[in-house]
Amino acid sequence: MSNARILLGVNIDHIATLRQARYREMADNCGKMIEPDPVFLSLLAEKAGADGITVHPREDQRHVQRGDVVRLRSCIQTRLNMEMAATDDMLNFALEVKPDSICIVPENREEVSTEGGLEVAGNYARIERITKEAQAVGIEVSLFIDPVVEQIEASSRIGAEFVELHTGAYANAYYEASERKVEFHRLIEGAKLAHDNGLVVNAGHGINYVNIHEVKHIPHLNELNIGHSIISRSVVYGIDEAVREMVSLMGI
Numbered sequence: 001m002s003n004a005r006i007l008l009g010v011n012i013d014h015i016a017t018l019r020q021a022r023y024r025e026m027a028d029n030c031g032k033m034i035e036p037d038p039v040f041l042s043l044l045a046e047k048a049g050a051d052g053i054t055v056h057p058r059e060d061q062r063h064v065q066r067g068d069v070v071r072l073r074s075c076i077q078t079r080l081n082m083e084m085a086a087t088d089d090m091l092n093f094a095l096e097v098k099p100d101s102i103c104i105v106p107e108n109r110e111e112v113s114t115e116g117g118l119e120v121a122g123n124y125a126r127i128e129r130i131t132k133e134a135q136a137v138g139i140e141v142s143l144f145i146d147p148v149v150e151q152i153e154a155s156s157r158i159g160a161e162f163v164e165l166h167t168g169a170y171a172n173a174y175y176e177a178s179e180r181k182v183e184f185h186r187l188i189e190g191a192k193l194a195h196d197n198g199l200v201v202n203a204g205h206g207i208n209y210v211n212i213h214e215v216k217h218i219p220h221l222n223e224l225n226i227g228h229s230i231i232s233r234s235v236v237y238g239i240d241e242a243v244r245e246m247v248s249l250m251g252i
């Protein structure tokens with residue numbers, strides 16, 4: 001697949017994190033006086049040029065609630081991408097809500113955000129079953145992986161449509177010139193291998209208004225999923241300007 005431009009998926013989890021900081025007890029009541037509302041912010045992000053909205057209802061429901069995903073499904077104008085742990089409970093929820101795509105991620109209760117990539121090769125049978133069940137009802141599947149040969153090849157064998165390459169190690173190394181070069185090279189090689197294996201290449205984690213100048217040159221990029229930097233900027237300048245600026249920087 002080659003787009004005229006790289007697509008932007010806006011991850012709105014952090015809006016829900018802010019809401020939960022005060023309204024944890026009333027989570028299912030959201031949408032009345034409870035703010036900020038991640039669904040409302042998603043619609044504004046779409047208006048500003050987002051090509052899709054990403055949400056990650058975690059097992060511990062620490063930020064996005066299942067009710068948010070249901071409400072978003074009913075009014076989203078673009079594409080709904082739901083990140084999820086590889087569990088039957090989450091699969092059943094996905095089959096019920098039918099996001100346009102799911103992105104299977106590793107989930108660890110202790111982490112603040114998703115840390116490492118998914119161990120696809122080591123959990124092959126479970127991930128393959130979840131992939132097939134989702135695809136059977138028309139949900140596309142992405143696997144969030146480190147740019148590692150074994151994981152890329154396993155993702156392709158499983159039959160996922162997409163991989164999302166984990167850019168976290170690169171983002172963390174950004175201000176260490178030699179380490180950054182190594183991590184960027186891994187992403188480039190990973191993207192080429194994924195593309196050669198028939199996978200559509202997305203990427204995400206830790207992408208911001210500075211490193212985007214380099215990230216956008218990873219070959220074969222279809223879509224970037226960006227959360228923290230866009231939501232942080234929106235606190236100061238509003239979601240409209242935050243999304244528009246990122247879309248503009250992503251242009252080649």
Ligand code: PXP
Pocket residue numbers: 011013056083103105113114144164203204205206207225226227228229
């Ligand atoms: N992609 C995946 C699979 C993620 O888990 C996350 C973090 O929730 C992101 C993208 C977005 O990362 P960030 O918030 O650092 O932009």
